[in-house]
Amino acid sequence: MARVPTERRPIVISGPSGVGKGTLFQRLLDKYPDTFASTVSHTTRQPRPGEVEGSAYYFVSRDQFESLIAGGAFIEFAEFNGNLYGTSKQTIIDQTAGGSVVLLDIEMKGAKQLKQAQSKADSQINPRYIFIKPPSFEALEARLRGRGTEDEGSIQKRLTQAKAELAYAETGVHDKVIINDDLDKAFRELEDFVFKQP
Numbered sequence: 001m002a003r004v005p006t007e008r009r010p011i012v013i014s015g016p017s018g019v020g021k022g023t024l025f026q027r028l029l030d031k032y033p034d035t036f037a038s039t040v041s042h043t044t045r046q047p048r049p050g051e052v053e054g055s056a057y058y059f060v061s062r063d064q065f066e067s068l069i070a071g072g073a074f075i076e077f078a079e080f081n082g083n084l085y086g087t088s089k090q091t092i093i094d095q096t097a098g099g100s101v102v103l104l105d106i107e108m109k110g111a112k113q114l115k116q117a118q119s120k121a122d123s124q125i126n127p128r129y130i131f132i133k134p135p136s137f138e139a140l141e142a143r144l145r146g147r148g149t150e151d152e153g154s155i156q157k158r159l160t161q162a163k164a165e166l167a168y169a170e171t172g173v174h175d176k177v178i179i180n181d182d183l184d185k186a187f188r189e190l191e192d193f194v195f196k197q198p
């Protein structure tokens, strides 16, 4: 039976790289495809064959992207390989209005920006913040290495950033902290939080 959350506020999942955010996210999307949605990003890169506008991405020119930045349209944006990528506030608002609980995987800088925006009176996004924590720093390092997607330089960079993420979580800014030790247990905690009464 489809479970329905009592509210449709977007869910921000943060946590250090390699902690299991993507894995937990995907489980929610797979188990409840009619309830949750990941965001559709804007990008300046060219569409690849088969990519549908508004489904894979919103494809825009660099000029368009830059005027969106100037207008404060993005909760976060970044450049990779010469292309800009960003998550627009309006997309989140529209997806929420369309009936989805929007899942956002956002690193610390973006989460801080979103929180700042939220303190303003005209904030329309108002998400709930979940932090995924590793059972230990050593376990995080092992997971990052085990995934086999990163070279040593990238692993070191991610571990340094992880320390800052973990310190930020210690300040108590998140609505829920879940330790991802046993994956099934972490997922149950995530489900409980997401579907609980506000």
Ligand SMILES: Nc1ncnc2c1ncn2[C@@H]1O[C@H](COP(=O)(O)OP(=O)(O)OP(=O)(O)O)[C@@H](O)[C@H]1O
Pocket (backbone or CB within 6 Å): 015, 016, 017, 018, 019, 020, 021, 022, 023, 024, 143, 144, 146, 147, 180, 181, 182, 183, 184, 186
């Ligand atoms: N509870 C767990 N126990 C052991 N391994 C896990 C657990 N959860 C996830 N993993 C594994 O840890 C690795 C990192 O997980 P994942 O890619 O989901 O991390 P992430 O937080 O999304 O990282 P990034 O921010 O870099 O995308 C994966 O190989 C995943 O299978």
